[in-house]
Amino acid sequence: MLETRLLIHRRAGWTALTYVWNAPRTEARLKRAGARIDVSFTDTAGQPRQIDYRVPNQNQCKECHSLSGRIAPIGVKARNLNGVFVYPEGSENQLAHWTRTGMLAGAPAPDKAPRAAVWTDAAEPLEARARAYLDANCGHCHNPRGMASNTGLNLDLEETRLAKLGLGKRPVAAGKGAGNLDLDLVPGRPDASIIGYRMASTEPGVMMPELGRSVVHTEGLALVREYIARMQRP
Template sequence: MMKYCLRAGLLLALLLVSACHRGLDPVAFQAEGRPPKLSDWHVVEVRGGKLVLNEGVVPYDLNTPLFTDYAHKLRTIWMPKGVAAKYDATDTFDFPVGTIISKTFYYPKTADGKFSDVARTYDSSRDFAGQGLDLANVHLVETRVLVHREAGWAAIPYVWKDDQSDAELARTGAVIPLTLVADAGEREDFNYVVPDESQCSSCHAQDWVTRKIHPIGPKARHLNRDYHYAGGEENQLAHLMKVGYLTGAPAPAEAPRNANWMDTHASLDARARAYLDINCGHCHNPKGAANTTALTLDVSAPEDRHLGICKPPVAAGRGTGDHMFDIVPGVPNDSILPYRMDSADPGVMMPELGRSTVHREGVALIKAWIAAQSGGCVAIH
């Protein structure tokens, strides 16, 4: 009976994958230019009321994701046959020319079905259908394509049409009025901002000297987790090795791994550091856009002034909230870091791009982390 169930499960998985691929042209690596439609890439396309993944397009997720106005995200990666990314224990993997990474931002639909209403929820149980998204249950907003060409990486944003049939090129970005609806019925109007190409590049330029852009999420510590693929659950690093998209990776147990910020079984410190790493570390590092602040928020920073503990801000202004230090151990309400996270004012908020709302649960996590720290800061006169 067990063998029969396993065979039946495998057959079902294969049928799901086959159904996803049916009728799709092969993935098209666009070596130059900006294709006007997302479907020109043939990476993900709408078929039969579902957003489906093409053959060879591998979905993935991160241990702790970047916050974007409570949006859910479907991340994918595709590579031409015969090439693979090279593993790196610390930095973004070395992806070959021809790699296409996509990230689709979407929201679960609300019970009332109003198009501009989207659910503020962490529940993704109704999102997926096989390897794709069930459009009966989700509202697609945008898809960002990151493609590795001979001249380097290019970031190309697309905005989904109201009829959800395809996404159109949006080089200058877009502003989409939406309303977040919580499970208890609380409503929050906001403008979802799709970044333009230059804003995409500013976040993805991890080295502010060369200004060359790179992917942010595909690092070992973010990818070292299980994913429920159409064929079953498997560690993502092991899966990428198995399908030939990655070389040189150690066993998952030997690779670095960030905590899931929502996992209360992990330590408060590990959860907070993982949250700051993915949300802030791509700018706040020695080579990043915020390197002049002397504030390092990636996971490598020691827990001292580099991390902001008792460090006065480099520049004064409204962004400090009249607070003296980035982090005051034990006193989150006197700390600049959560003050800026807890604002949606463009002159105060951090991060400066990528959100229009406050991540309440993220702010609560960082405040709890600071509150648990011991010590104090000497006031500057």
């Protein structure tokens, strides 16, 4: 337990605040300027890891939690909530559970509501899993109202235009962020696709997402690379 981030809705709108826990984990203090924490752990492969954990400052929160220039929550969408979860009284669809317990009003039945694929479920279609992963991790910035709207690369689930999804699209800014690659996404060629290159980096100014991670998410990267590798040219 290193930090706790809050989005608090006040009269003037949403405010982002980050609290960093002390060593005994008994108290967390507000850190508007962010913090750096040395972290050691053992990963799922049993390998020891040591990272420079970066707690974002208050202004950096806006880089992800921004919609049309204002701070807003991300992830609270019907498509992300429309799934079965285990509650103390048993398993139940989350939308149905929240409706039954009074947390939601007017929500459609789960079978009438949108649903994002579970990216870790190999039984679901590969494209749906990859698109759901990109939507959850990239789509909050890469959409027409997000902080990355100027890139012309939209990775939210609402987007259906192939060029906006990166196919055959050149980046708006070259340099080290593109890794000397020409196109955001090249069907059948993950090594030639800027999306995979930036996901595989931990270098500031190159890595995507820009904030919120200090290591490569190998499982997510493998999924997106497989999605690109199996993609057919239109």
